[in-house]
Amino acid sequence: MKRQFWPAFLALPLALLLSGTATASHFERLLQEWPSRQAVDSQHEEVTLTSHSPFMLSDVGEGPEANPKTEISVDLYLPETASAETPVPAVVLLHGASGVSSSRELLYARQFAEMGIAAAVVDVFAPRRDMATGFIDRLLNITETMMLADAYTTLKHLDERPEVDGSRVALMGFSYGGMATVFAAYEQVAETLAPDGQRFAAHASYYGPCIARFDDNEATGAPVLMMLGGEDEITDPERCREIAREIEEGGSPTDIIVYENAYHKWDGSRPGPYRIGRNLAPCEFRVDEQGNAREGLFGLAMDGPFMRKVILGLCSESEGYLMGRDDKVRAKSNRDVGELLRQAFSDHGSS
DSSP, X not given: OEEOSOXXXXXXXXXXXXXXXXXXXXXXXXXXXXXXXXXXXOOEEEEEEEEEOOSSGGGTTSOTTTSOEEEXXXXXXXXXXXXXXXXXXXXXXXXXXTBOOTTTHXXXXXXXXXXXOEEEEEOSSGGGTTTOOSHHHHHHHSOHHHHXXXXXXXXXXXXXXXXXXXXXXEEEEETHHHHHHHHTTBHHHHHHHOTTOOOOSEEEEESOOOOEEESSOOBOSOOEEEEEETTOTTOOHHHHHHHHHHHHHTTOOEEEEEETTOOBTTTSSSXXXXXXXXXXXXXXXXXXXXXOEEETTXXXXXXXXXXXXXXXXXXXXXXXXXXXXXXXXXXHHXXXXXXXXXXXXXXXXXX
């Protein structure tokens, strides 16, 4: 493992760990070996929430045609210790392009619940089946902005639940969801989708492609962790460093960790390496101050599925990228995410 950016997440003294409503042991467990797949079988509840489906950020607030309401379903895992008297921190999980997986999003959620942290798994694709069902069509029609709308809707719900500490909710995303997780750290995104002021306490992105930059780089102030595989061809470390530098300048401490010899989706279920999909690494976009996503060469806006298909078809590469499970890398990323969450949840703890 090689750190390629600022070592932002340092060990905290025990005094900080004792602050807040969660116990110190919960934070310490994040740095130890996480519960095994066989050891976790947490109960969960299915929560229905009203979100929206804006194609681009600029569509928010443009009326029901551009920003239609969408009923979403969230799998919420609550630890046994959660109550109004002892509210717990939480993590919102955003899936990748293949959707929610039992070996990734649902497993992480159960592990968090076992460690005393609530977890909410958002399924962005399921409630939008009328928009797309196939792998490619979903990526063309169900956008990162819709994913972000669902994430902030879920954050608002958690903030309203007495057994969850709404000031200590982190966002964690994988690949497609990892890209959205980084977007959520920009104040422009947060203010547009959560004007009431809810903000995530931390952002953890797993192998999210670094293909979009924001003209307004003001960030929310919450720490951002970007984790990349050294052999992952869909993530460009140099581009990720540029984005991380802009987020840091915007006010959020940012860390990049590169796991040497790791492929995309090192925490999946299938050993590798194997090659899939189209490679988006060559694509470059800008999000302007009005919330329009534009490609970098001509400034064309991706304002609908047709333009999105044309632009992504021109900039992406057909040979795809390598994927493959690596349990050793997963153990390392568990510890690194654990350190991020330990610091974020401690910093936001109430005395």
